[in-house]
Amino acid sequence: xxxxxxxxxxxxxxxxxxxxxxxxxxxxxxxxxxxxxxxxxxxxxxxxxxxxxxxxxxxxxxxxxxxxxxxxxxxxxxxxxxxxxxxxxxxxxxxxxxxxxxxxxxxxxxxxxxxxxxxxxxxxxxxxxxxxxxxxxxxxxxxxxxxxxxxxxxxxxxxxxxxxxxxxxxxxxxxxxxxxxxxxxxxxxxxxxxxxxxxxxxxxxxxxxxxxxxxxxxxxxxxxxxxxx
Amino acid sequence: xxxxxxxxxxxxxxxxxxxxxxxxxxxxxxxxxxxxxxxxxxxxxxxxxxxxxxxxxxxxxxxxxxxxxxxxxxxxxxxxxxxxxxxxxxxxxxxxxxxxxxxxxxxxxxxxxxxxxxxxxxxxxxxxxxxxxxxxxxxxxxxxxxxxxxxxxxxxxxxxxxxxxxxxxxxxxxxxxxxxxxxxxxxxxxxxxxxxxxxxxxxxxxxxxxxxxxxxxxxxxxxxxxxxxxxxxxxxxxxxxxxxxxxxxxxxxxxxxxxxxxxxxxxxxxxxxxxxxxxxxxxxxxxxxxxxxxx
Numbered sequence: 001x002x003x004x005x006x007x008x009x010x011x012x013x014x015x016x017x018x019x020x021x022x023x024x025x026x027x028x029x030x031x032x033x034x035x036x037x038x039x040x041x042x043x044x045x046x047x048x049x050x051x052x053x054x055x056x057x058x059x060x061x062x063x064x065x066x067x068x069x070x071x072x073x074x075x076x077x078x079x080x081x082x083x084x085x086x087x088x089x090x091x092x093x094x095x096x097x098x099x100x101x102x103x104x105x106x107x108x109x110x111x112x113x114x115x116x117x118x119x120x121x122x123x124x125x126x127x128x129x130x131x132x133x134x135x136x137x138x139x140x141x142x143x144x145x146x147x148x149x150x151x152x153x154x155x156x157x158x159x160x161x162x163x164x165x166x167x168x169x170x171x172x173x174x175x176x177x178x179x180x181x182x183x184x185x186x187x188x189x190x191x192x193x194x195x196x197x198x199x200x201x202x203x204x205x206x207x208x209x210x211x212x213x214x215x216x217x218x219x220x221x222x223x224x225x226x227x228x229x
Numbered sequence: 230x231x232x233x234x235x236x237x238x239x240x241x242x243x244x245x246x247x248x249x250x251x252x253x254x255x256x257x258x259x260x261x262x263x264x265x266x267x268x269x270x271x272x273x274x275x276x277x278x279x280x281x282x283x284x285x286x287x288x289x290x291x292x293x294x295x296x297x298x299x300x301x302x303x304x305x306x307x308x309x310x311x312x313x314x315x316x317x318x319x320x321x322x323x324x325x326x327x328x329x330x331x332x333x334x335x336x337x338x339x340x341x342x343x344x345x346x347x348x349x350x351x352x353x354x355x356x357x358x359x360x361x362x363x364x365x366x367x368x369x370x371x372x373x374x375x376x377x378x379x380x381x382x383x384x385x386x387x388x389x390x391x392x393x394x395x396x397x398x399x400x401x402x403x404x405x406x407x408x409x410x411x412x413x414x415x416x417x418x419x420x421x422x423x424x425x426x427x428x429x430x431x432x433x434x435x436x437x438x439x440x441x442x443x444x445x446x447x448x449x450x451x452x453x454x455x456x457x458x459x460x461x462x463x464x465x466x467x468x469x470x471x472x473x474x475x476x477x478x479x480x481x482x483x484x485x486x487x488x489x490x491x492x493x494x495x496x497x498x499x500x501x502x503x504x505x506x507x508x509x510x511x512x513x514x515x516x517x518x519x520x521x522x523x524x
Contacts, residue, residue, distance in 0.1 A: 050436070079438035092430055094248070106237060107439035155437065 001159065001190050002026040002049060007058035009044050009214075018044045019214045022058070026192070026207075028158070031185040033201050034194040035225050036211035042194035045211070046163050049192070050082055051075055063158070080108055083152030083189075085162035089144045093137040097128060097147050100136055104154045122150040126180060142173030149180055159190045166197060174200065201225035241447035245427075246454065252423040253455055259419045260459025260509060264502050267408045268467045271498050274401035279489050281394040285361035288387050290368045293351045295378040302376035303352075309374055310354060315367045318357040324350045351378065362391055413509060421517035424448060431521045441522050448514040456510020460502045468495050 002025070009019040019041045026032055034042045047053045048060055051067045060067050063081060070078060091100050098119055105115045123129050126146040131139065136147060145165060152160055162181065166174035178193075178200050185191040195201065201208060201224070208223030209216060246253050294303060303321075310319035327350040356371065358364045364382055372380045424431075434444050471491055478486050 073440075076435075076438045076440045079436060082438075084436050090429065090433055090436075092433065103433070104437040107434045107437055107443060109237070109443070151437070 001028045001030070001063065002192075003059075003061040005059045007048065007055045007060050009041075009048060009053065010056040017214050019048075019211075022211075022216050024209055024216070024219055026190065029185070029188055029190055030207060031182065031191045031204075032193070032207040032209060033204070033223075033225075034192065034209050034211060035196060035201055037196060039213075040211040041214040042196075042211055043163055044214075046161050046192065046194050050084060050161055051078060076108075080155055081158050083155070083157035083160045085145070085148050085152050085160065085165045087164035087167040089141075089148045089168075091136045091144060091147055091151075093135075095136060096132070097123065097134050097136060097139070097150075098132045100147055101150045101154050104151045108155060110155075118154060119150075122153045125153065125184075126150045140173075141169050142176060145169060145173075145177050146180070149177070149184075153184065153189075157189065160184060160192070162191070162193045164195055165193065166195065166200070171199075178204065198225045237443075238446045238450065242450040242454070245447055245451055249423055249426060252426060253451065256419045256423055256513075257455045257459045257462075259415050260456055260506055261462040263408065263411065263415055264460055264506055265463035265466055267405060267505075268463050268498050268502055269470070270401065270405055270408060271501065272467065272471060272494060274398070274405065275494060275497060276488055277394070277397050277401065280487060281390070281397075283487055284390060285394075286357075288358070288361050288364055288382065288390075290356040290358070290364060290371060290380060290382040291353050292356060292368075292371050292374075292380045293353045293378040295376055296351055298376035306354070306374055306376045310356060310371070313367075313370075315359055315363060315370070316356055317359040320355045322353050322355055324348050324352045327351070327353070409505070413512075417509075417513040417516055419513070421513070423451075424514060424517040424521065428521050431518070435522065444522065445515070445518055448518045449511055452510035452512075452514030453507055454510070456506040456508070456513075457503070459510065460506025464495065464499055464502060467498060471495065 004022050004024050007019060007022040008017060010017050022041075022045065034045060036042055044053065048055055048067070049062055051062075051070060054068045062078065065078065067078065092103065095103075101119045101122060102115050105118060110118075120129065120132070123132060126149050128143065128146050128150065131143065136144060139147065145168075148165075152162075160181065165181070166177050169177065174197065181191050181193065182204065205222045205224075207221050208218070208225060210218035210223075210225075294306070298306075307319065307321060310316050325348065328348050331350070356367070358367045364387055368380050368382045371377055431444055468491070471494060475488060475491060478488060
């Protein structure tokens, strides 16, 4: 599903390497954590996967397509297969929960019938079925992130990419959101999570890819996020 | 899918206009005010040009015929004048006609004077130039024709008139270009702000896989509508303003200020303002949104 071969990323012409020589393979249906302190390159790596950035060197394949060579006009179709979840939720505040989720379907041209069917489904999945008509700005942080998750799921993506999805949440809510991500993964969706939350990583015992100063320093199945890394 | 796409664009356009109604009103207002100024200036310029054209048409050369000239010379002179491409019209005025005009002007002063027996006035040709600005060159040319005595064309008056109208027209053009450029910047900037307020929305659309055109269309339609309304408002305002000006001129007996008719003028101004407003609206949103699509 995702294959990185010697991927490097440099910001600007003479800038420092944010990532250097990264190689890994993530299979369909996997759940993987990218861990490391801030500035380790986790976010940069996710931005490369969703093609917000293009690698300076190396080859990064997502769904068997070299994203570095993907023409701009094909980018929207790549993104339709990826659901994105952000630390700051990135919702449209003045609108309702329903509108925020429907929005993702509307802009890719889904019919009203599909939207009316699918939005309640995903909202039920994240446990917000009774908040459909609430304005997003009236929700708690955890609820807002659930809306973000519902939006990411609306178009049935094969891959969910979450950048510090619990960075702004308290520990209890963090666990809820992570459990949701795990159950989404159990239904067959590949899930990638960038985080520096040790407790969660150690609790979940999933694949862990360690980054430090832009280099990959470890890749373990059922890994732990210890002080060594 | 295509139909639902059009439906989406229209729905989004009107929703967008409503949600950002204050910003959209501001943009429309800016378009309207700048186009109104531009329109007022166009009206002034059109009328100044119209009046100077009228004055120019009245400029004529009077070429007096040498009193030694015989019939053949006069006939040859008439032919020469008529064949000259620089001459639009050459009218022969006999010495009797000159006397008749003088009698009309002076009236009783000439009473008891035998104008038929003793007429000191010379016959002349009254010549109108095809291009009024060339009147002095034409006068100099005619002066050398055989059978022509003196030539008059109100030299000083004509030359100062032409320099004044030239300056007025250049000034008008410069001001209009200046206003138009200012309008482009102001409008692009204001619409840019409207788009900026929705930067986040645009970024989210990009993340979930909307194509650039899908994002752009509602903004462009919004720009078009704002530009259209922004041009229609000053057109209506100009209509009433001009009507008022016409009435004012009529009431104050300023008939010598010959103004262009209302409908003609408004149509002429509309021919520029409407496409300009719509174009500014579309370009303004098109340019402003371009920046935010690179996510």
